[in-house]
Amino acid sequence: MWRDARLVMGKDLRIEMRSRVSLNQVLPFALAVLVLFGLALGPNLHVLAAETAGLVWMAVLFSCVLGVQRSYSIESSDAARDGLRLSGLDPAGIFLGKAGALALQLFVLEIVLALVASVLYGTALSEALVLAVTCVVATLGLSAVGTLYGALALGVRVRETLLPLLFFPVVAPVLMGAMKAWQAGLAGTPGKAAGWLELLTVFAVAYGAIGTIAFGPLLEDG
Amino acid sequence: MTSYVLAGYGVVLASLAAYAISLVIRLRSSRQRLGSGLSSSDVDEGGSGS
Amino acid sequence: MTTTVVHELRATPVAKRPFGARALRVTGALSLVGIAATIWLGLWVTPPDAFMGNQVRLLYIHPPMAWVAFLAYGISFLSSLAYLWRRTRATAWDRLAGAAAEVGVVFTGLTLVTGSIWGRPTWGTWWTWDPLLTTTALLFVLYLGYLAIRHIPGTDETRGKRNAIAAVVAFIDVPVVYFSVYLWQSLHQTPSILNLTTRKTTIHGSMAWTLLLGFCSFTMAFFWLLVERYRLAGLEAREESFGLQAALEERRLEGRT
Numbered sequence: 001m002w003r004d005a006r007l008v009m010g011k012d013l014r015i016e017m018r019s020r021v022s023l024n025q026v027l028p029f030a031l032a033v034l035v036l037f038g039l040a041l042g043p044n045l046h047v048l049a050a051e052t053a054g055l056v057w058m059a060v061l062f063s064c065v066l067g068v069q070r071s072y073s074i075e076s077s078d079a080a081r082d083g084l085r086l087s088g089l090d091p092a093g094i095f096l097g098k099a100g101a102l103a104l105q106l107f108v109l110e111i112v113l114a115l116v117a118s119v120l121y122g123t124a125l126s127e128a129l130v131l132a133v134t135c136v137v138a139t140l141g142l143s144a145v146g147t148l149y150g151a152l153a154l155g156v157r158v159r160e161t162l163l164p165l166l167f168f169p170v171v172a173p174v175l176m177g178a179m180k181a182w183q184a185g186l187a188g189t190p191g192k193a194a195g196w197l198e199l200l201t202v203f204a205v206a207y208g209a210i211g212t213i214a215f216g217p218l219l220e221d222g
Numbered sequence: 223m224t225s226y227v228l229a230g231y232g233v234v235l236a237s238l239a240a241y242a243i244s245l246v247i248r249l250r251s252s253r254q255r256l257g258s259g260l261s262s263s264d265v266d267e268g269g270s271g272s
Numbered sequence: 273m274t275t276t277v278v279h280e281l282r283a284t285p286v287a288k289r290p291f292g293a294r295a296l297r298v299t300g301a302l303s304l305v306g307i308a309a310t311i312w313l314g315l316w317v318t319p320p321d322a323f324m325g326n327q328v329r330l331l332y333i334h335p336p337m338a339w340v341a342f343l344a345y346g347i348s349f350l351s352s353l354a355y356l357w358r359r360t361r362a363t364a365w366d367r368l369a370g371a372a373a374e375v376g377v378v379f380t381g382l383t384l385v386t387g388s389i390w391g392r393p394t395w396g397t398w399w400t401w402d403p404l405l406t407t408t409a410l411l412f413v414l415y416l417g418y419l420a421i422r423h424i425p426g427t428d429e430t431r432g433k434r435n436a437i438a439a440v441v442a443f444i445d446v447p448v449v450y451f452s453v454y455l456w457q458s459l460h461q462t463p464s465i466l467n468l469t470t471r472k473t474t475i476h477g478s479m480a481w482t483l484l485l486g487f488c489s490f491t492m493a494f495f496w497l498l499v500e501r502y503r504l505a506g507l508e509a510r511e512e513s514f515g516l517q518a519a520l521e522e523r524r525l526e527g528r529t
Contacts, residue, residue, distance in 0.1 A: 148441070152434055156424050166421065166438075169414035170445050173452035180456060199452060206444070214437045217356075220430075227329045230389040231311060234333055234382050238493065241378055245500045252507040256514065 001096070004089040008097025013104065015074050022105045026066050030113055033059040038120055048121035053182035056110075056117050057175055061142070063109055064171075065164050067102050068146035072154060091216035095147055099211065103143035110135045123186060130185035130193050137197060138178035141204035145170050148211040151218045173203055300496040306489025313482040321479075327394055332482050334386040336490040337379050338408065343494065344376030345415065345443055352439035355432055366432040367509065369439050370422050371501035373415050375494060380412045403454040410449050414442050 016022050037055045041047050048055070087094075114135075118125045125131060149166045153159045177196040184192035314332040321328035348369045355365035387405050388398050399405070421438045424431065 152421065152438060153424070158424075162417075162420055162424075165413070166417040169410050169417060169449075170441065172410050173445075173448045176452045176456045195455065199448075199455070203448060206448075210441060210444070214441075217433050218437060220433070224326050226389050226393050227315070227326050230330045230386050231315065231333065233385050233389070234337065235307075235311075237378065237382055238497075241375075242497060242500075245497065245504060249500065249504050249507065252504065252511060256507065256511060 001090045001093040004093025005096035005100065008089065008094050009100040009104075010097075012071065012074065012098060012101035016101070016105060019074075021070055022067065022109070026063050026070065026105075027109055027112060029066060030059045030063045030109055031116060033062055034113065034117055034120055045122045049123045052117050052121045052123040053179045053186060054175075055121070056113050057138075057178045057182070059113055060106065060110055060139075060178075061168065061171065061175060064102070064106055064142045064146050065167055067105060068150040068163060068167070069160065071098050071102050071147065072150045072159075091219050092212045094219075095151075095211050095215035096208075098150075099140075099143040099147040099208070102147060103139045106139045106143065107135055110139065125186070126188050127185035127190045130190040131182055133197060134178050134181040134185070134193065134200065137200040137204055138174050138181075141174045141200060141207055142171055144204060144207040144211045145174075148207065148214060148218075151215060154218075174200060177203070296496065296499055299492050299499075303489050303492035303496055306485060306492060310482060310486045310489050313478065313485065318478045318482050324394065327390060328479070330386055330390040332479075332486045333490070334383065334390055335483070336486045337383040337386055338404075339487060340490050340494045341376050341379040341383055341408075341411070343491065344372045344379060344498070345411070345446070347498070348372040348376060348439050349443035352436035352443075355436040356440070361432070363428050363432060363509070364506075366428075366435055367505040368498075368502055369435060370419075371498055371505055373418055373422075373439065375497045375501055377412065377415050377419060378497075379494070380408060380415065383408050384412060401453075401457055403450060403457060406453045406457070407446070407450045410453075411446060414445065414449075418442050 034055065037059070038048060041051065041055075114125060114131060117123060146167060149163060149170070153162050153166065156162060177200040181193040181196040181200070184190060184196070310332060314329050318329070318332075320326045324331075351365040351369040351372065354360045355362070355369065384405070387408070391400060391405075392398050418435075418438050422431070422435050424434065426434070
């Protein structure tokens, strides 16, 4: 299973490095979201600085949806499910590989977003370790849910509209946890983040497990 | 104050009634379609028609 | 071969046996009586609350709405599990899960509306971000998504598995969401319905009975709605397969001429 996971993850990442879609489209989209949040919440830096955590993580959530769409569109476009199944790879491995690739891309994205947000919103990135750990744990959870729901909506014509609808309510806890942990970090009180990090870890482990187990049956035909 | 209470009760009753009625209507039309759709109409109702 | 399959389909009873039908009608009638009684008691017989005044009357229907929604989602979860376990796999479970979820969404919506209407005069706002209301709002959207998944075309087994997994994922998320929202807002002192009801130390006798009646009546109403919705799902499935058979027969006849 782990070998297959590494294979799939390597494949997905190599495709990304060659096509650079995440780099050229998802990242600019996320940056645009940050800018537009700035426009929506007024030029007053006080508000933006105070709400940086929430805004950044909303941008991450939006980007994750796009990332999932992309992750599945690189499989053969028709009968993607058949393609994955017939590849002979362990479905659990496929899940972990795709989720892992997505997570890595999102993690890089988050680093960039953090830096940009610190400029746009005038936030000082204190307690960077807490921020980074939050990113890792939260992103694992987001990727797990995203990859799972992406498979669920495979081959459906309404996938573009269905996936966000499915994804957002389920990852609400991740949004809350990551936002609160970041707030604690940015405010210089990293201790308060501990509980949230625990929540995020439980979420990531739980949904990682569910995805690993459920991926096989989902890909199965009939 | 009481108008809020009445509004609350009203919404609940109206919604549940509407949903129940819609179910009954859909059930009836579905049974009709199944009964008359093909040449013979021997769909067994089991004596439980609504 | 097609005609024998069609005859088989027609021979299977559409609805429950007569006993089940009567039980259903009795449930329906009882629930109507119960709801009417709850309304009468709630609006006229019971006294206004010392703290809340007449607003307390909404508390005879708001908690039952929430309870029914939770019951509905629980049934959806359990039938989905029954579907996923190979030994008990049957399309009926999938249909039950879908019916339960749909009725659950109706009651969730009503929970939100009654909660909001109750909160408005009490706190001056139509909405507060307290754990219960917020979780309910998320539940609403969550299960709307589940209902959307159910519309995805596919074979019975593909859809069954997909729906069941989606239902399990959704239900597992519920306690996680509630816990998160609770932590998330506990830093702020937003009033919550739970807080306010625990402040009520004395419950007048008739109030307690009315609330209990409310719970029972709406639960019965729920079961009536659930069974009817489930039967409707069964009929619609048969219509689909009949439509398929009819189309196949047509094509065969066309082939002959």
